[in-house]
Amino acid sequence: WKQPELTKEKFISNPYVPGERIYRTGDLARWLPDGTIEYLGRIDEQVKIRGFRIELGEIESRLLEHPAVKEAAVVAHRGKEEDAFLCAYIVGAGEWSVPALRRHLSQSLPEFMIPSYFVEMEKLPLTANGKVDKRSLPEPDQNLHTKEAYVAPTNATEEALVRIWQEVLGVEQVGIHDHFFELGGHSLKAMKLVSYIHKEMEVEFSLQEVFTYPTVKEMAERIQEAEENPYATIEPVEGQEWYPVSSAQKRMYVVHQMGADDHSTHYNMPLVVELKGPLQVERLRQAVHSLVERHESLRTSFHLINEELVQKIHPQDEVPWTFIEATEEEVNQQIESFIRPFDLSQAPLFRVGLIRIGEERHILMMDMHHIISDGVST
Numbered sequence: 001w002k003q004p005e006l007t008k009e010k011f012i013s014n015p016y017v018p019g020e021r022i023y024r025t026g027d028l029a030r031w032l033p034d035g036t037i038e039y040l041g042r043i044d045e046q047v048k049i050r051g052f053r054i055e056l057g058e059i060e061s062r063l064l065e066h067p068a069v070k071e072a073a074v075v076a077h078r079g080k081e082e083d084a085f086l087c088a089y090i091v092g093a094g095e096w097s098v099p100a101l102r103r104h105l106s107q108s109l110p111e112f113m114i115p116s117y118f119v120e121m122e123k124l125p126l127t128a129n130g131k132v133d134k135r136s137l138p139e140p141d142q143n144l145h146t147k148e149a150y151v152a153p154t155n156a157t158e159e160a161l162v163r164i165w166q167e168v169l170g171v172e173q174v175g176i177h178d179h180f181f182e183l184g185g186h187s188l189k190a191m192k193l194v195s196y197i198h199k200e201m202e203v204e205f206s207l208q209e210v211f212t213y214p215t216v217k218e219m220a221e222r223i224q225e226a227e228e229n230p231y232a233t234i235e236p237v238e239g240q241e242w243y244p245v246s247s248a249q250k251r252m253y254v255v256h257q258m259g260a261d262d263h264s265t266h267y268n269m270p271l272v273v274e275l276k277g278p279l280q281v282e283r284l285r286q287a288v289h290s291l292v293e294r295h296e297s298l299r300t301s302f303h304l305i306n307e308e309l310v311q312k313i314h315p316q317d318e319v320p321w322t323f324i325e326a327t328e329e330e331v332n333q334q335i336e337s338f339i340r341p342f343d344l345s346q347a348p349l350f351r352v353g354l355i356r357i358g359e360e361r362h363i364l365m366m367d368m369h370h371i372i373s374d375g376v377s378t
Contacts, residue, residue: 013329024332047076049084052112053266056086059105059113063088066104068096071124073132074115077140085184087140088115091123098182116184140184150175157201157220164196165216176216185210188374197223204229242310245302250309252371253302256344267370270339275362281354284364285321288352292319297372301347314347322353322365331355331363342369 014020029037047054056074063072071091076084090096098118105114117140125136150173153159158176165174169183180190190210197205197219203226205219213219237243245253252267292298299314326334338353349372353365 008328012332015333047084048269049076049086049112052110054113059086059088059109059115062105062108063090063101066096066101068092068094068100071121073124073134073137075134075137085117085186086113086115087117087119087137089119089121089124089137091121099179102181111187114186116181116186149177151177153216155220157224158216160201161197161216161219161223164193164200168193168196174216176220178215180210180214198229199231202228202230242303242305242312245309245311249302249311249371253309253344256369256371265339265341268339268342268367269370269373270365270367272335273364275364277360279360279362281323284354288319288321289316292316292348292350298348298350298368300349300372302344302371312347317348319348320351322351323356324353325356328357331357335363335365338365339367344369344371 010024011021012024014022032038047056056076059074060072063069063074069090070093073089075087075089077087078084088101090101101118102114119138119140121137125133127133153162153176162174162176165178165180165183166172168189169180169185171183174183180193185193187207190207193210194205194207197203201223203223205223205226209219209222213222256264256267293316296313298319299316300311301314302309302311304310322338324334334353334355338351342349349369351367353367355363355365357363
């Protein structure tokens with residue numbers, strides 16, 4: 001009541017009956033061929049982490065199965081580099097530790113669904129109608145999710161590793177007994193860490209070793225034992241008509257083809273950003289053109305040649321670009337229609353759209369298939 005912005009958000013134009021309005025419940029469902037509606041969950045409880053769409057409620061349910069957890073809430077936050085991460089807020093029913101909860105979750109959930117941060121709470125804030133008020137939960141801080149006493153580095157190797165950890169994890173203080181994954185690390189950051197170690201310390205440190213030696217002290221001891229292996233930049237391969245694909249791309253191709261008849265968008269990676277202020281549309285288009293020119297993956301298609309999956313890099317071409325003028329009420333419908341399936345045999349597997357709401361207000365939409373990108377790149 002007396003909240004016009006909220007009213008506009010919740011009561012939208014009816015796409016089936018012009019002139020009428022319908023209430024946006026926030027429920028996520030799909031219409032089955034037999035006419036029934038299958039309930040899938042809440043839109044506001046579904047988030048995308050490192051390219052994977054997940055249900056926060058599923059993580060909360062698994063946490064509540066632990067005997068030391070009385071109440072739990074999981075929220076997706078944005079880090080300094082705008083990468084999304086999960087934070088769990090715990091009201092304990094007994095003594096608990098971050099390693100114990102991580103082990104508990106890893107028995108039933110994939111790595112990308114395990115929260116990077118765990119915050120201990122006396123009680124969870126509630127709204128007037130008794131639901132958890134997730135907007136009132138505090139931002140996670142490294143001192144809230146690690147209980148290790150700070151111990152400074154004792155040698156040059158530990159000092160170098162501490163600097164790398166600070167850069168990769170975006171934290172100000174790292175002790176030699178701190179645990180990489182308890183400071184907000186995950187598999188993508190571990191890959192970044194491995195690359196930094198090789199480049200700056202000239203030692204090859206595998207991804208598996210990050211899991212085996214997860215503290216600065218353990219890593220330093222392992223690195224001191226390793227042989228020197230100078231970092232070498234990747235040289236571009238010679239131009240050719242076809243290129244091999246990775247095992248991950250093969251898997252995504254197969255899954256995509258299996259769901260082709262369902263017009264699946266499970267592997268779409270959309271990004272929607274509100275732009276406020278004067279916008280030079282033509283310069284934006286030129287920037288997108290330069291982006292595609294620079295990155296060959298944005299000009300790549302996938303084909304079966306002699307029953308072998310290969311990828312083909314195409315010369316620079318125009319990126320599918322949609323420009324729409326719409327009212328506030330039409331924005332959500334335009335965004336939903338923008339996100340649609342890709343044909344993996346047709347490059348680019350990337351599209352851009354711009355919605356003009358007003359003179360100085362636009363919505364920029366970008367969508368690409370996961371087979372050419374990952375969560376960090378997006």
